[in-house]
Amino acid sequence: MRQIFFDTETTGLRAEAGDRIIEIGCVEMVNRQLTGNNLHLYLNPERDIDEEAVRIHGLTVEFLADKPKFAEVVDQIVEFLSGAELVIHNAAFDIGFMNAELKRLGRPLVTDFVGGVRDTLLMARDMFPGKANSLDALCKRLEVDNSNRTFHGALLDSELLAEVYIRLTRGQDALLMDDHGSASGQEGGDTRVAQVDFSRFVLPVLQATPEELEAHEKVLAELDKASGGKRVWQTAEPRGEGAPAA
Structure with missing residues (x-):
């Protein structure tokens, strides 16, 4: 801009x-x-x-x-x-x-x-x-x-x-220019950004433990009780034992 x-x-x-x-x-x-x-x-x-x-x-x-x-x-x-x-x-x-x-x-x-x-x-x-x-x-x-x-x-x-x-606007702390009128850290005033290959990164998927699932079920049950059974995320069919909440 x-x-x-x-x-x-x-x-x-x-x-x-x-x-x-x-x-x-x-x-x-x-x-x-x-x-x-x-x-x-x-x-x-x-x-x-x-x-x-x-x-x-x-x-x-x-x-x-x-x-x-x-x-x-x-x-x-x-x-x-x-x-x-x-x-x-x-x-x-x-x-x-x-x-x-x-x-x-x-x-x-x-x-x-x-x-x-x-x-x-x-x-x-x-x-x-x-x-x-x-x-x-x-x-x-x-x-x-x-x-x-x-x-x-x-x-x-x-x-x-x-x-x-x-x-x-909190973009940076100061505006700097070199002796040639170019912004500091730039060549000819052009911004140079290093390219990153995100395909090299493998993101771990963390599964909930049985204890965490049980605690989650308790919270959902308390919310269901407090709302009079009207929680909008209630599933239509009963979930199998140990299945994650919807």
Whole structure:
């Protein structure tokens, strides 16, 4: 399965009020292994950025002035996301902003071209009801190192989310990649599983001893008595002496 851990940074909190996406981070995982085939874009929002938002992600209008506009990279984004399951923390926020950007260009909505959307915030709330379930809180609870997270950043947050997701789903303790971008223990990112010939194994058949059969008969008799002779497994014909219960 191809999954994309997806995050955005924005000019503010309200897509419906005209706030725009200024950063997109996508981390690809295939069959629960990181591939290194990621997508990271800064975008020129063509508008001001709220001061509170700048304090969160550190991105300024000046920094983004020479970056591409969403319309200039939309094809690249759609192609990268197409067919994959998106894994997002608080998916409603990021999907809302993506859909607003796509609507401006007359493009199909996100759910029209991705394979599905999984919200890790909802997953965490089910697993840890009544507790803080922000990405930082989950990193601390699940022992994911987020010491480099001075500011929110779409790519860094997507990488952290991938680690959190693996631990939430108990698939493995960590995601590791070698210097060439391949998952540790893999060659070229392909999973190699040793073939096992199960025909070589002979499974023993253990027969019940007479004492075990007698004890079993006593239990059945007690159940029959308690149910008033209505046990559904009662055989139609009497069984021979020592025959196993039905």
